Amino acid sequence: MTYNKRVICGALAMSAALVSPSSSALFAQGGTFDRTIPPTVGEAKPLTFPAIVERQLSNGILVAIMEDRSSPVVRVSTVLEISPEREPADQIGLSSLVRSMLTEGTTVHTADELSDEFARLGNTVSPFGFYTILENVDRSLELMAEQLLTPAFDQGALDRIKSNRIAEIKRAMENPSYLAGRVFANQLYGATHPYSRSETEATISSIDRDDIVSFFNTYYRPPNVKFVVGGAITPDEVVAKLEKFFGSWTPGSPGTVVPPEPVSPDSTVVYLYDRPNSPQSVIMIGSMGPRRDDPDYFAIDLMNRTLGGAFTSRLNLNLREVHQYTYGARTSFNYRNVPELSNFSASASVVASKTDSSLIEFMKEIRGIHGLQPVTEDELQFARNQAVAILPLQFETIIQRANAVASLYSRRLPLDFYNKLVGNYNAVTHEQVLNVARKWIDPDRMVVVIVGDRSQIEAQLRATGVAPVVVVESLEEQGSSSK
Amino acid sequence: MIYKKMSARKTLFARALLAASLAGMVAPEAASAQGKFNIPKLPVERYQLKNGLTVLLSRDTSASVVAVDVWYHVGSKNEEVGRTGFAHLFEHVMFQGSEHIPYGQHFKIIENAGGNLNGTTNYDKTNYYETVPSNQLETALWLESDRMGFLLNGLDQTKLDAQRDVVKNERRQRIDNQPYGSMWEIITLNTFPEGSPYAWPVIGSMEDLSAATLDDVKNFFRKYYVPGNATLAIVGDFDADATRALVEKYFGPIAGSDAEIERPVIQPYTMTAERRLVLEDDRSQLPQFVITWPAVGVKHADNAALSAFGRVLTQDRTSRLTKLLTYERQLTTQVWAGLQGLEDAGMFMIYAVPRPGASLTEIERLIDSTLTSFDANPVTAEEVSRFQNYMKVQMVLGLDGAMNKAELLLDGQVFHGDPLHYMKSIQQSLDITPQDVMAAAKKYLTTGRVVLSMVPAGQLDQISKPDQSYQNVTPTPEVQTPAPAGNN
Numbered sequence: 001m002t003y004n005k006r007v008i009c010g011a012l013a014m015s016a017a018l019v020s021p022s023s024s025a026l027f028a029q030g031g032t033f034d035r036t037i038p039p040t041v042g043e044a045k046p047l048t049f050p051a052i053v054e055r056q057l058s059n060g061i062l063v064a065i066m067e068d069r070s071s072p073v074v075r076v077s078t079v080l081e082i083s084p085e086r087e088p089a090d091q092i093g094l095s096s097l098v099r100s101m102l103t104e105g106t107t108v109h110t111a112d113e114l115s116d117e118f119a120r121l122g123n124t125v126s127p128f129g130f131y132t133i134l135e136n137v138d139r140s141l142e143l144m145a146e147q148l149l150t151p152a153f154d155q156g157a158l159d160r161i162k163s164n165r166i167a168e169i170k171r172a173m174e175n176p177s178y179l180a181g182r183v184f185a186n187q188l189y190g191a192t193h194p195y196s197r198s199e200t201e202a203t204i205s206s207i208d209r210d211d212i213v214s215f216f217n218t219y220y221r222p223p224n225v226k227f228v229v230g231g232a233i234t235p236d237e238v239v240a241k242l243e244k245f246f247g248s249w250t251p252g253s254p255g256t257v258v259p260p261e262p263v264s265p266d267s268t269v270v271y272l273y274d275r276p277n278s279p280q281s282v283i284m285i286g287s288m289g290p291r292r293d294d295p296d297y298f299a300i301d302l303m304n305r306t307l308g309g310a311f312t313s314r315l316n317l318n319l320r321e322v323h324q325y326t327y328g329a330r331t332s333f334n335y336r337n338v339p340e341l342s343n344f345s346a347s348a349s350v351v352a353s354k355t356d357s358s359l360i361e362f363m364k365e366i367r368g369i370h371g372l373q374p375v376t377e378d379e380l381q382f383a384r385n386q387a388v389a390i391l392p393l394q395f396e397t398i399i400q401r402a403n404a405v406a407s408l409y410s411r412r413l414p415l416d417f418y419n420k421l422v423g424n425y426n427a428v429t430h431e432q433v434l435n436v437a438r439k440w441i442d443p444d445r446m447v448v449v450i451v452g453d454r455s456q457i458e459a460q461l462r463a464t465g466v467a468p469v470v471v472v473e474s475l476e477e478q479g480s481s482s483k
Numbered sequence: 484m485i486y487k488k489m490s491a492r493k494t495l496f497a498r499a500l501l502a503a504s505l506a507g508m509v510a511p512e513a514a515s516a517q518g519k520f521n522i523p524k525l526p527v528e529r530y531q532l533k534n535g536l537t538v539l540l541s542r543d544t545s546a547s548v549v550a551v552d553v554w555y556h557v558g559s560k561n562e563e564v565g566r567t568g569f570a571h572l573f574e575h576v577m578f579q580g581s582e583h584i585p586y587g588q589h590f591k592i593i594e595n596a597g598g599n600l601n602g603t604t605n606y607d608k609t610n611y612y613e614t615v616p617s618n619q620l621e622t623a624l625w626l627e628s629d630r631m632g633f634l635l636n637g638l639d640q641t642k643l644d645a646q647r648d649v650v651k652n653e654r655r656q657r658i659d660n661q662p663y664g665s666m667w668e669i670i671t672l673n674t675f676p677e678g679s680p681y682a683w684p685v686i687g688s689m690e691d692l693s694a695a696t697l698d699d700v701k702n703f704f705r706k707y708y709v710p711g712n713a714t715l716a717i718v719g720d721f722d723a724d725a726t727r728a729l730v731e732k733y734f735g736p737i738a739g740s741d742a743e744i745e746r747p748v749i750q751p752y753t754m755t756a757e758r759r760l761v762l763e764d765d766r767s768q769l770p771q772f773v774i775t776w777p778a779v780g781v782k783h784a785d786n787a788a789l790s791a792f793g794r795v796l797t798q799d800r801t802s803r804l805t806k807l808l809t810y811e812r813q814l815t816t817q818v819w820a821g822l823q824g825l826e827d828a829g830m831f832m833i834y835a836v837p838r839p840g841a842s843l844t845e846i847e848r849l850i851d852s853t854l855t856s857f858d859a860n861p862v863t864a865e866e867v868s869r870f871q872n873y874m875k876v877q878m879v880l881g882l883d884g885a886m887n888k889a890e891l892l893l894d895g896q897v898f899h900g901d902p903l904h905y906m907k908s909i910q911q912s913l914d915i916t917p918q919d920v921m922a923a924a925k926k927y928l929t930t931g932r933v934v935l936s937m938v939p940a941g942q943l944d945q946i947s948k949p950d951q952s953y954q955n956v957t958p959t960p961e962v963q964t965p966a967p968a969g970n971n
Contacts, residue, residue, distance in 0.1 A: 122876030389597020
């Protein structure tokens with residue numbers, strides 16, 4: 001090494017600064033106990049989720065309130081029940097442009113003036129919520145209401161946001177996972193299904209200020225708006241404050257629309273999308289899944305933990321630890337709001353030269369959980385322990401708890417969901433887990449997407465014989481399995 | 484990291500932004516952005532075992548969880564030339580079992596107990612951590628003590644080889660398969676002087692990863708993974724007396740070492756001339772642009788003032804550089820400026836994400852004219868109080884989890900010898916004057932710097948100031964040997 005070195009004495013370097021030395025080490029090397037035996041631990045403390053109270057403003061707006069005095073802070077979330085599918089098919093991106101435009105100034109303050117207001121407070125305030133100390137709550141609510149109720153929709157801001165959005169679309173195309181997601185949606189839902197729609201330069205360019213104003217006036221109203229408030233504040237205080245700012249908001253048209261339910265394909269097909277000079281291939285395999293409020297939700301969650309929902313899951317241990325094809329592999333059920341269907345997906349970035357071998361192992365694990373190697377009693381117990389024991393971590397902080405409540409509103413789940421969580425996990429039977437694996441993980445009806453260097457991987461993929469290989473040339477295209 | 488957290492999808496610069504925002508803690512009395520402000524003080528008990536292990540205990544019963552976090556004061560800067568990436572590879576090996584914990588059990592035990600776990604390696608330190616339900620504290624101490632005291636008897640060539648390949652895939656996923664993925668390592672290589680241990684990337688090179696041997700692992704462990712080079716923090720819901728006894732039981736018997744630890748001394752460094760670089764990527768569609776100056780580390784007196792200058796440039800939409808580039812001239816979708824401080828040195832960076840068609844030459848010219856304009860229009864008191872207001876409130880809001888608090892205390896202890904160093908650090912930022920900020924900017928943002936244009940392959944006409952001489956630093960792609968078709 002060419003740089004200088006300084007020398008310190010390992011054990012003593014910091015001792016001068018230290019206080020209250022511990023008792024001396026009396027044990028021999030390793031101590032007098034058997035380190036191979038895991039410690040016996042006591043029972044976990046029972047999990048208590050703070051009570052959630054639901055109230056209504058005079059105009060019908062629902063508010064879920066979690067009073068939680070563990071620290072003097074408040075989290076406010078705006079839950080909007082406005083489906084992106086309300087956008088006209090040639091104006092994909094309209095709803096997200098409306099969201100962006102709500103932060104671009106109001107009839108009272110320009111965006112720069114708002115920015116000054118936030119700096120005075122020490123916290124930013126989005127139209128969709130904020131997190132702040134108690135004494136900033138009133139002013140933050142006022143600024144939130146101002147943005148939600150009186151946006152300016154400045155033309156210059158719209159032009160800038162549209163141009164930035166077009167740039168972001170171009171940049172996303174550089175990302176292999178984004179490309180895989182696009183091809184996956186096209187093949188699973190059909191290229192023209194609302195779930196496959198993507199913003200393009202053309203759809204963004206076609207949106208003008210009138211479209212923004214009209215979408216906002218139609219949908220940004222009760223009953224498409226709900227609020228969630230968590231923190232050191234009483235329900236009565238919350239209702240009084242919200243009533244003051246939002247009580248006069250008049251109702252609009254229903255914001256949600258449920259697109260037709262896609263169905264999983266009749267047979268498994270491999271769709272290959274070329275990304276030259278990729279040292280890894282992104283693999284994404286999946287099918288349609290259940291609604292978020294499916295009675296089998298808890299059984300599905302435990303099954304998924306065994307398959308690919310944890311570090312020690314079958315899929316990750318196989319692809320990463322046993323074969324070293326990847327840094328990590330996972331599976332998940334990706335839920336939408338009730339009553340829409342979810343999808344199941346299994347994915348990893350794998351070393352290009354082992355794309356074929358990785359695909360074979362993916363399909364082996366999928367076939368395994370489906371029935372060739374069903375979830376064992378031990379695996380189920382492990383998954384259940386994990387799911388229940390980790391709850392104190394998931395609800396550790398006030399912001400985690402407040403966000404958890406907000407997700408109940410946005411997913412449209414009952415507000416007592418968390419109180420029943422432990423009981424619901426414990427009620428899952430082995431038989432139920434075997435059934436949901438057979439039902440929802442069907443190896444013969446999977447969309448398989450691979451984004452990688454075609455010149456390096458195509459021949460190998462075809463030779464696996466896992467399924468027919470179709471080369472997808474464009475992101476607008478739904479490939480046909482007849483190729 | 485030993486594995487990628489499933490929710491974590493942060494870009495390099497998202498991480499940089501995160502690191503730049505100050506963590507804080509919950510105060511019993513609320514803070515005020517504008518009134519008088521008392522920096523909240525975390526309770527902490529610090530002591531040292533006979534073998535040299537430093538212990539930090541901080542009790543917080545607001546949730547039934549406890550964080551166990553062990554920092555080893557060793558990172559990629561301690562690596563030998565030819566063994567880059569080794570500290571991080573070693574981190575992976577630490578998860579492969581130890582003398583009393585069989586391979587694969589560490590993850591299984593923590594997951595079964597309802598815990599989260601991971602490890603991180605950076606230039607200066609490596610840490611291993613788990614947050615567990617509070618009844619599982621002893622389980623975490625058992626696991627952490629076994630790999631601190633008894634790693635080598637559980638080690639073999641197979642485990643090393645397996646993790647070597649996992650790490651190579653981590654490199655491919657984070658760097659080689661990402662657009663302009665090698666940006667960061669190009670910047671450090673060219674900003675720090677030749678031979679500086681901050682020049683090479685934490686993840687290392689493929690060649691050096693291939694070269695690492697079992698003997699390297701053993702030597703590294705014996706040298707750096709001694710109790711005297713480690714600090715253990717326990718934060719959360721625990722009984723202090725019982726916990727002190729458990730720490731003694733599990734960590735007390737581990738042998739200490741009197742061997743000397745050699746640490747690199749990284750001297751203050753400035754560049755004398757500008758270095759212009761170009762990175763091409765055939766998977767990219769749009770250019771990116773970054774300027775980097777050598778600067779100070781987190782221990783340096785100028786750290787706070789130079790960090791503040793980054794906020795003045797790009798904190799929000801009214802900050803000078805953001806206002807000019809993103810809002811007035813609309814040449815960028817995003818611009819970020821700030822100090823990336825390591826333990827002994829740092830880099831001040833300005834990173835611009837251009838709009839399609841925007842000229843990098845024009846962006847560079849406007850960055851430079853903005854920097855020059857401070858001579859006539861110096862940093863104002865309003866600009867400084869702006870970031871200080873945010874700092875106060877975000878500090879109270881920001882640190883509310885046991886692991887966050889453990890990290891803050893450890894950072895203070897390991898790099899500054901004081902677990903409550905954050906209080907001094909924040910006070911320093913709150914005491915800063917506009918003159919301090921100006922002086923720091925003048926001192927470090929000089930002509931010696933690295934200017935990196937990143938463009939889609941072949942589009943060299945898009946680089947900034949293409950008429951000036953530059954070095955093309957585009958890396959050669961990895962050559963993989965494909966398996967014969969159908970042979971798996």
